[in-house]
Amino acid sequence: MSFEPIAVTGGAGTGVPGVQPARHARRDRRGRGLRGPLLPGVLPGARTRNERFDDHLAAAVERLAELCGPAVEQARFRATMVPEGLEERLELVRVWGAELVEDPTGTTRRDPDGTVVITIHRRPIEARCPAPSLLADLVYGVVVEQWAALTGVAPESVDPDFHW
Secondary structure, eight states, X not given: OOOOOOOOOOOTTOSSTTOOOOOOOOOOTTSSOOOSOSSOTTSXXXXXXXXXXXXXXXHHHHHHHHHHTTHHHHSEEEEESSXXXXXXXXXXXHHHOGGGSOXXXXXXXXXXXXXXXXXXXXXXXXXXXXXXXXXXXXXXXXXXXXXXXXXXSOHHHHOTTOOO
């Protein structure tokens, strides 16, 4: 038996001319399904974290409007990355303790024209969320708490199914 020598031509991106790197097929070794997002971030249909958070906030406001009626439609809801004056809050927490400082997940105020503005802060909420699948429930809980604080009632009276 004899072998003929073969000529190896150049290959792209490898250290050895003519040799392509082995492609390992991704497989589901332990039967738990594929990992990661269904749409990679470079595709047009992929949603950013901000967009997904805004979707959760819109769904929470719709759910609150079903329970509380047209009064919710008079309020303005917005999402920010972090609360304003975060450094001052952290200093107050350091001095007075976390129990005496306002929760940074959301704030409620009135505009000069009298419109109620409820601001939900994305990063503190995401930091408290133990799993991405629970983020929608956590956003809803914060919206209910802010609405209850605004109206002066307990969160359980806003939504009887509310539990924290």
